[in-house]
Amino acid sequence: MGRSLFDKVWDRHVVRDAPGEPTLLYIDLHLVHEVTSPQAFEGLRLAGRNVRRPELTIATMDHNVPTLPGPVTDEMAKAQLDALRANCEEFGIELHATGSGSEGIVHVIGPELGITQPGKTIVCGDSHTSTHGAFGALAFGIGTSEVEHVLATQTLNQRRPKTMLLEFVGDLPPGLTAKDMILGAIGQLGVAGGVGYVVEYAGDAILALSMEQRMTICNMSIEWGARAGMIAPDETTFAYLEGRPHAPAGVEWESAVEDWRSLASDPDATYDTHVIVDVTELVPQVTWGTNPGMVVPVTGTVPDPATFPDADDQVAGARALAYMGLRPGQPIEEIRIDRVFIGSCTNSRIEDLRAAAEIVRGRTVDPAVTALVVPGSAQVRKQAQAEGLDQIFLAAGFEWRLAGCSMCLGMNPDVLAPGERCASTSNRNFEGRQGRGGRTHLVSPQMAAAAALHGHFVDVRLLAAEAVPA
Amino acid sequence: MKAISHVEGRVAVLDRPDVDTDQIIPKQFLKRIERTGYGQYAFFDWRFDDEGNERPGFELNQPQFAGARILIAGRNFGCGSSREHAAWALQDYGLDVIIAPSFGDIFRSNAAQTGIVLVELPEEQVKELMESVDLDRGSELVVDLEALTLTTPAGKVLPFEFDQSTRYRLLNGLDDIGITLQHADEIEAYEAARAPA
Numbered sequence: 001m002g003r004s005l006f007d008k009v010w011d012r013h014v015v016r017d018a019p020g021e022p023t024l025l026y027i028d029l030h031l032v033h034e035v036t037s038p039q040a041f042e043g044l045r046l047a048g049r050n051v052r053r054p055e056l057t058i059a060t061m062d063h064n065v066p067t068l069p070g071p072v073t074d075e076m077a078k079a080q081l082d083a084l085r086a087n088c089e090e091f092g093i094e095l096h097a098t099g100s101g102s103e104g105i106v107h108v109i110g111p112e113l114g115i116t117q118p119g120k121t122i123v124c125g126d127s128h129t130s131t132h133g134a135f136g137a138l139a140f141g142i143g144t145s146e147v148e149h150v151l152a153t154q155t156l157n158q159r160r161p162k163t164m165l166l167e168f169v170g171d172l173p174p175g176l177t178a179k180d181m182i183l184g185a186i187g188q189l190g191v192a193g194g195v196g197y198v199v200e201y202a203g204d205a206i207l208a209l210s211m212e213q214r215m216t217i218c219n220m221s222i223e224w225g226a227r228a229g230m231i232a233p234d235e236t237t238f239a240y241l242e243g244r245p246h247a248p249a250g251v252e253w254e255s256a257v258e259d260w261r262s263l264a265s266d267p268d269a270t271y272d273t274h275v276i277v278d279v280t281e282l283v284p285q286v287t288w289g290t291n292p293g294m295v296v297p298v299t300g301t302v303p304d305p306a307t308f309p310d311a312d313d314q315v316a317g318a319r320a321l322a323y324m325g326l327r328p329g330q331p332i333e334e335i336r337i338d339r340v341f342i343g344s345c346t347n348s349r350i351e352d353l354r355a356a357a358e359i360v361r362g363r364t365v366d367p368a369v370t371a372l373v374v375p376g377s378a379q380v381r382k383q384a385q386a387e388g389l390d391q392i393f394l395a396a397g398f399e400w401r402l403a404g405c406s407m408c409l410g411m412n413p414d415v416l417a418p419g420e421r422c423a424s425t426s427n428r429n430f431e432g433r434q435g436r437g438g439r440t441h442l443v444s445p446q447m448a449a450a451a452a453l454h455g456h457f458v459d460v461r462l463l464a465a466e467a468v469p470a
Numbered sequence: 471m472k473a474i475s476h477v478e479g480r481v482a483v484l485d486r487p488d489v490d491t492d493q494i495i496p497k498q499f500l501k502r503i504e505r506t507g508y509g510q511y512a513f514f515d516w517r518f519d520d521e522g523n524e525r526p527g528f529e530l531n532q533p534q535f536a537g538a539r540i541l542i543a544g545r546n547f548g549c550g551s552s553r554e555h556a557a558w559a560l561q562d563y564g565l566d567v568i569i570a571p572s573f574g575d576i577f578r579s580n581a582a583q584t585g586i587v588l589v590e591l592p593e594e595q596v597k598e599l600m601e602s603v604d605l606d607r608g609s610e611l612v613v614d615l616e617a618l619t620l621t622t623p624a625g626k627v628l629p630f631e632f633d634q635s636t637r638y639r640l641l642n643g644l645d646d647i648g649i650t651l652q653h654a655d656e657i658e659a660y661e662a663a664r665a666p667a
Contacts, residue, residue, distance in 0.1 A: 015660045016653055021635050024653060026660055036553065038503035049647070052657075064501065076501035083503050127552040127576055141576050143554035144505075145583035145646070153650045155657055159633070191488055192546040195572060225549060227575045291488055291549075312487040312544055319486075409551075411497050418520070430492040430550060432515045 002266030005232050006163050006198050009138040009263065013121045015155055022157040028120040029137075030150050031106045032059040032093065034084040035411070036125030040148035041087040051091040052154045058115060059088050060096040062105045063411050067374050067401035077412065091151075104377020104403040107131040107345040111215065112379055114244025118233035118260040123150055128345045128427065130221040134214035135241070136233035136263050138198070141222065161227065162272040164197040165265075168205035170280035175461035177355070178213035179347060179425070179444035181205065182220045183285035183295050185277050191293035194226030197273065200265065201231050205279045211240040212351035219346045220427055223292040232264040284460055286332050287429045287442040289320035294429075296332060298447065298459045304328035323431055324439050325419070333457050335441070339422040340371035340452040341434070342398075342445055344408035347425035348376030350383050352445040356425075357389040359449035359463060365397035366455030372399045372414065374406040398452070410435045423451040471585045473643030477566045477613045479539030481623075483600050484529050489543055490550035491577060495559040508555055509562030534608035540567040542600050545593060548577025557584035567613045569620070571596050582636045583646065587615055589630050615641060 016024035118136035132139035221229030283297035305317025375381035408426035416438025609623040
């Protein structure tokens with residue numbers, strides 16, 4: 001019987017399979033950041049244990065770090081960052097610290113350094129670890145106890161998940177992005193549609209995507225409950241990885257690519273579930289509520305929860321509208337915004353910034369809007385500056401910040417004030433996510449940029465058409 | 471982890487779907503480097519208003535739910551972020567059991583690691599259970615992890631399914647790392663077989 005990409009990666013990593021017990025799975029790469037690791041290191045110390053394979057462990061500072069230059073003034077954040085530094089020193093772990101030039105969001109620097117590779121098992125105490133699945137890795141988020149387990153044993157106990165094939169078919173229309181694809185799919189399949197599954201994203205519309213866009217898709221796997229999303233490695237993947245600092249080189253590169261090619265799902269591979277999503281008619285997506293499944297096309301209106309078929313959804317929808325300060329029937333394009341955030345592990349890579357800059361070029365931010373661009377890593381920031389993107393953003397009235405998770409979750413000083421409404425390229429529009437009482441609308445980088453210029457949501461396809469000379 | 475087998479206690483009802491871990495423990499409390507003391511922050515933004523007063527409308531602030539050890543919640547409970555602080559907060563708040571139609575995958579692992587029993591029941595059964603709770607005086611439930619049964623306020627006994635190895639660990643209060651390290655030779659053998667020649 002044919003095996004899927006998931007089957008192949010899983011099977012390669014089985015250390016132990018005993019009847020009735022979870023599989024003991026070997027972990028090739030463990031990414032660590034300051035927020036979910038201190039208790040794990042403390043656990044090791046208390047038990048007198050060591051880090052089994054420090055060279056397979058890489059740490060960065062991202063969640064807490066301020067995006068304005070200067071020292072960390074938040075005492076608790078500072079203590080957590082100091083703890084990470086001390087723990088990395090004590091246990092011999094490579095740390096990409098703030099100011100090193102290689103720091104950034106953990107899910108941006110892994111691929112950027114070429115440590116994220118096809119066929120690897122990758123974990124991190126962060127739910128958006130699913131991002132790395134874009135390379136054909138099996139990558140998923142874990143809790144702090146599991147972080148400690150991986151540090152101590154380089155393995156994890158896992159039940160073999162179910163598999164789903166999600167095929168995106170059709171040609172993605174101009175102006176549309178991977179963000180719209182995944183938001184649209186979550187709207188269709190529901191925020192719990194992927195629970196219990198590892199999802200393989202495939203189809204022509206996936207093959208046509210760049211690595212950055214594929215990462216956006218896999219990143220949001222967890223937003224519909226799938227712990228991991230995967231895309232088979234292909235020429236696009238290899239071209240992205242070749243020459244990166246940690247990628248194999250020379251003869252090793254050739255043999256690695258040959259091996260990676262063999263990972264693609266066999267034609268007769270089977271899945272527990274198979275879903276097809278057609279992107280031909282896709283329209284830019286905007287969330288209206290408090291989870292990523294509460295999403296509509298920008299050309300649409302705020303829905304009336306009373307019309308939802310499910311009773312729980314009706315109540316949750318009404319609650320979401322109250323929190324968001326919206327009413328049924330309101331056209332999405334008439335929703336005015338106060339803030340724009342372009343950043344996060346979903347959409348802060350160089351291509352995202354280029355796409356947003358293309359919309360912004362020569363225009364100005366609406367005077368009522370405060371807009372922020374936070375590159376995903378120090379390297380992305382440097383690259384963007386080399387291309388002059390920073391100047392485009394600054395000239396338009398955007399703030400150009402240092403790398404980090406920033407306003408995606410507001411653990412650093414970048415937060416929404418109560419009631420403020422934000423067009424955000426991040427991944428979660430949960431209540432209070434970007435600041436207590438803050439209201440988040442998830443969109444693509446292009447849509448966020450367009451909203452910044454107009455002070456309300458606009459259909460970026462029309463804006464793009466405007467820009468084309470007659 | 472302390473062993474857990476039989477939980478008998480007050481029930482609280484949180485009839486909302488998709489309760490995410492950002493609500494269970496908001497991000498402003500994730501900067502601590504300790505593993506304990508998160509109960510005071512559980513559901514913080516839902517529990518307290520801007521002045522720090524309890525919001526009377528929030529379900530868990532109802533007097534009949536005070537001191538609950540068991541929570542009945544809507545589907546997809548614990549979705550979102552991987553923060554184990556959510557499980558720590560719920561346990562420290564006093565909850566040993568959560569009953570729901572489904573749970574977020576990472577939260578499920580974290581609850582098992584923390585020692586919280588997650589009971590998954592069909593949606594209709596969860597609804598029935600919610601309705602059977604006396605909203606004026608409060609109700610008690612019994613959850614028996616040994617027998618894999620739940621006894622309703624009306625005395626009805628419902629069986630539930632539970633992952634065998636997780637059950638064994640919870641019943642015995644076993645440390646996952648300790649168990650895995652019993653297989654250290656197999657990990658070494660795996661590493662040796664994979665090492666580049």
